[in-house]
Amino acid sequence: MATAEAAVHSEGKAGGTPAGGLWSWITTVDHKRIGILYFLSGLFFFLVGGLEALMIRLQLMVPENDMLSAEAFNQIFTMHGLTMVLFAVMPMAAGAFNYIVPLQIGARDVAFPRLNAFSYWLFLFGALLLNSSFFLGGAPNAGWFAYANLTSSQFSPGHGMDFYVLGLALAGAASIVAALNFIVTIINLRAPGLTFMRLPLFTWMTLVVSFLIILAFPPFTIGTIFLLFDRMFGTLFFEPSGGGDPVLWQHLFWIFGHPEVYILILPAFGIISDVIPTFSKKSLFGYPVVVYSGILIAFLGFGVWAHHMFSVGLGPIANSAFSGLTMLIAIPTGVKIFNWIATMWGGSIRFRAPMLFSIGLVAMFTIGGLSGVMHASAPADLQQTDTYFVVAHFHYVLFGGTIFGLFAGIYYWFPKVTGRFLGERLGAAHFWLMFVGMNLTFFPMHFAGLHGMPRRTFTYPAGLGFEGYNLMSTVGAAITLLAMLIFLFNFARGLRSEATAGANPWKASTLEWATSSPPPVHNFDVTPEVTSRDPLWNDGVALPAGEEKFHMPNPSYWPLVVAGGILVAAAGALVGLPVALLGAAVALAGIYGWSFEPIH
């Protein structure tokens, strides 16, 4: 059995700094390194999705534009949605889950470190497989919700939809595996005394999101398997001529798709529920209510999927029920808004970059929430469906909500991860430009939509009154691009600045700030004992002196082998049976290598 010191040496230099080169990153099972990999991959795909958004805005800047063909436009808006939802926001949030949650609960790592590495590689391969379609005959072009029977082999004869099915199958499986890991980690690896009602809100929301993921992704997986069989083996699931019903796809998709929007927003809610108390020097107002409303949002989130389907014609009873349930969700969400405001009320507020983005979230999400309640009314929604009004709504919650929350987290935890600060003035410039840019982009879309501009159409005729709104949106997108360039510059400069952060630069209250920045590979020299909800503010944590014996897991390449085998098997569905069998054999061999590998 290795002592603490020996374990540190076996992983290279202490302090979490990159050591041992590329191979050590490929074989890493350290949650902090996996978190960094997740985050950087997510940031990369955020830039890819952002470029796709810019192409959309350039195409729509003027009427009757022919910069992009209709086909190219369809591919780009489809990939913009898929990339942002599944390969930018989810992995950036997963980066924070990975890096921060074990620190917040006083654990040495997640419950299953190798499984954690496996989730990362599988996610990455799914993202690469889907994006490779651009170079292999065309990307999927039926929208991120890919309604049947647009997606049948009759109407989508190319391979784009096959890439959709296979890429998302890999990414979905990766998300489920990661979520299972975090459920066990949070329930089972909490430090002594860290009861559920003392958990930081970010950890709480990670737990809630993990449950959403394991319950919401399987119906979607089944839907994509039906689609795959329809396309490859001639089954009739979504084929009206054989008695199949395309609306089945919509049900299976939205039973996943609606919880998915809470999978995207709840991590951001968790982040700002940690940030706002820190920068207000006040405990979170009404902690139990914030926790319970988060759980309630997730619970109700499973009962509202058909509000995406009001125009299908499910009948007045179904529409009324889904309207009512949808409006109900506004209550726990509104409760949270008031909790954040009440936390700031009477606090001594420091307007640092993380706080700016958090307050931005509260304001922008409220706007998106209000238009959300408008959609909840089925008769009103029938006028808004498939117009830019909907695009405006969900970008206020996803950009104004989720992206602002993630940036709050980036500015907040950058010192913990690197030991360095991001520039404050550049951070403020980033925030204000992005705030102006996103409002200029998305607010006019409300009006364009109410004037009847349909979404997902590659151009529009002149003289319908859409020109001004679209030009404003494109200018807003350019401002957002400028904000992103400032952020990237700030990020690169921050990495080279002096390491002056220290353990707890923001004087925050939660456990991740009790260890050095960056933390050592084993996180804490001794297991902390917690006696309060804000442990670092009121002597609520004991770090007993002395030496503790523990062992850290060995690096392993088997997670990569198994994920690679699954990638080859998935590609085999397009290339041919022998390749699929080869991939399956590699994955199976990898599972055996993994199972019989000594862990410590």
Add this chain to the structure above:
Amino acid sequence: MERTSTGVPNEKMLMWAFIGSECMLFGSLIATYLAYRGRSIVGPYEEELLNIPFITVTTFVLLMSSLMMVLALSAVQRGDTRGSKLFLFLTALLGVVFISGQVFEFSHFVHEGLGLGRNLFSGTFFLTTGFHGAHVTVGVIWLLTLWAMAMRGKLGPEKSLKVEVAGLYWHFVDVVWIVLFTIIYLMSGASGA
């Protein structure tokens, strides 16, 4: 064993959470099966094909495999090496018998003209029961691996958690079959004889 906050081993909690996720997977398949029942436009139809007496026998075989699984776990926990080998092997063997019955049933249906893309019944039936069959197959491979460990004397009582987790999975797959047997076969309107 490592300390955990709840006292429940991590591996066991992982399997329980996984089973929760699997419920949504099979739930989606079952919901689709029910939604499309009786909506096939062309035959052969379910009530002409399903052979309830035959599947009752293979269902009984699968249930007996769950009994063998319980006995295997108990043997491993007691350190009874002979019992461990015997019952793990029997569990896997009964699983193989069940799968063989399914292979026979599938090929019989195809022979009767029910290709995969024939009608709505064929698609929903083959995918739902096929998914279950794939789960049984994974379970058989898992059990045979444990059996091989037992044969080499590497499955002592200290490793009983491995068997317990495999058992949780195996029992879950059996429970799913009880639901599928009820919904697909018993409620099909096919004649019992």
